[in-house]
Amino acid sequence: MFASDQSTMHNRLLARLPNAEFQAILGSLEMIDLRQGHVIVNANGPIDYVYFLCSGIGSVITVSSDGNQAEAGMFGREGFSPTSAGVGGTVSVHEVLMQVAGWGYRMTLDATLEAIASYPYFANLLARFIQTFASQISYTVLSNVNYQIDVRLARWLLMSHDRVDGDEIALTHDFISLMLGVRRPSVTTALHVLEGEKFIRSERGLITIRDRRGLEEFAGDSYGRPEEEYRRLIGKF
Structure with missing residues (x-):
């Protein structure tokens, strides 16, 4: 069910927005079911949408030029992806796909960038998540080595x-x-x-x-x- 009432919003970031900002971006949110294996964005591909999961798990995967792959990090209802969109990026370095099926909301990249420019709490919340996701990636590296x-x-x-x-x-x-x-x-x-x-x-x-x-x-x-x-x-x- 589409969460026009913010109190029923499962995505942790969208649920924390001031109500005025939430209502302002509500019309840009499209609800979407996401099967396992659904590709949110291809490595080095253009970002068309930004996804805010409400259930399921997305994997952020590093892909080498010769096709080797490994997961750099994961996200779920606590965040969004592709994170590069949160700082104005239009191309994703990583491939992002659904590891566990779920559902969520997506916004077009243009709507996301407009919201970042217009709504300071929204922009700040995305930036804070990017920092937490960067720390997760750093611990993935640490774990893989040690x-x-x-x-x-x-x-x-x-x-x-x-x-x-x-x-x-x-x-x-x-x-x-x-x-x-x-x-x-x-x-x-x-x-x-x-x-x-x-x-x-x-x-x-x-x-x-x-x-x-x-x-x-x-x-x-x-x-x-x-x-x-x-x-x-x-x-x-």
Whole structure:
């Protein structure tokens, strides 16, 4: 249902706008269903729309010139994408696609840039999210360099869990291997480690979080700081 009442808005950024600014951009928001694998923008492609998710998870993927891919970060109802639009960009360096199906709202790039120029709180809120997303990307780099695949997977599952309702996450081993930039057998082995600790249950196309606190302890310093940054700059995740 289209959220003409701001109190029913699921996207955390749009819900935090002053009501006057929310009402001003309301006519520019188009509700859209987003299936898994839906491409929001191609790497090095023009930005046509800016997406504000209300459910589901989007992956921001770095793609090399020879076609190698790895996830740089993820976003859900706490943010928006492509983030370069928030600073006036018209081309996305990254590919952005739906990792978990959901729905949300989108605005044309022109409407977004006009809103940034016209509504200071909207512009500031997008800028604050860009900062939190940059910190998430920096911790992705740190994790990839310093941690084994099972710890990296624990972090990634915690981040996914933050962005869904309930404890079930619809993900395949193939998709996880693409997002983490590792071979599928490595994902299978890491999932077995986490299952052995009773942190999760892994079934075909579905992962269930069983022990969130244990998973956080296992992930250690790889998880938590970007989430703290979000709460400090924006509010509840």
